[in-house]
Amino acid sequence: MGRTGYFVHPDCRRHEMGAGHPECPERIDAIEDRLLVTGVADVLDRREPTPAGMGELLLAHGRRHVAALRGLSEILIEEVAAGGPDAFSLDPDTSMNSHTWHAAVLSAGAAIDAVDAVLGGELENAFCLTRPPGHHATRDQAMGFCFFNNVAVAAKYACQRHGLKRVAIVDFDVHHGNGTEDIVAGDERILMVSFFQHPFYPPGGSTHQDANLVNCPVPAYTRGMDIRELIDMMWMPRLEQHRPELILISAGFDAHRDDDMGQLGLVESDYAWITERLKEVARRHAGGRIVSCLEGGYNLRALANSVEAHVRVLADV
Secondary structure (H helix, E strand, O other): OOOEEEEOOHHHHOOOOOOOOOOOOHHHHHHHHHHHHOOHHHHOEEEOOOOOOHHHHOOOOOHHHHHHHHHHHHHHHHHHHOOOOOOEEOOOOOEEOOOHHHHHHHHHHHHHHHHHHHHOOOOOEEEEOOOOOOOOOOOOOOEOOEOOOHHHHHHHHHHHOOOOOOEEEEEOOOOOOHHHHHHHOOOOOEEEEEEEEOOOOOOOOOOOOOOOEEEEEEOOOOEHHHHHHHHHHHHHHHHHHHOOOEEEEEEOOOOEOOOOOOOOEEOHHHHHHHHHHHHHHHHHHOOOOEEEEEOOOOOHHHHHHHHHHHHHHHHOO
């Protein structure tokens, strides 16, 4: 049985976007508690990630974007030290505090560290329990609770630093991964497959038609069995054709029927089924190598239970 890595860092809890914001530190606590009480945590190889470096972030992001976020962080830290407020709003949904930069580079760093460990043969697969999430962050813009695109950074890193020729990104968040699409569209090394509620946030859904993208918009109230059929018809043939040497997952759990952030109807067994299907592809083509990164999921009970189902399949428990 291959080992499953579990990348988590306490400083990812220190990024906060204000009272009542759905993307909150309690998301990590709920998942950690669930994995502990069920005993799943006992079989995982727990690791602390290291921060992503500037050169790694620049694989997926423009220099101006990275520099702007770092500059804002430095200003915030100075203002807090002088007794000022610890918040800066980037848009109506997304804001920084003085800990956001560090949490964001740890979140991207976890994906990179997991890629290194999986490609290096230390782990078969890994789950990164970090925040902030990443899949809405475009090459040059933070948005939708996201600052750096963790999965896109990891995909570019796997190709450019490890020399992989074929990587797959799988995004099952209820929202379209517009940032990931922005960064990887047209890169023939990287196949991106996704489903997402449409019309919904972000406005317009998918905007690229490149051959390396398999976007599957679905209407509100689509249920798990329909999603499974869509995956078998639309995702699986393309994944088989691509023969990925590594699978990266943007693991958002806000398509759960109990999550008010969206209106799709998935349940825990659907997430387990999707993970099983991806493991089959990974076994055939990638030596089982999967790196999964937390994206959305805001009903804490549904989130924790869904992550448990996902990680149980990764870890064969």
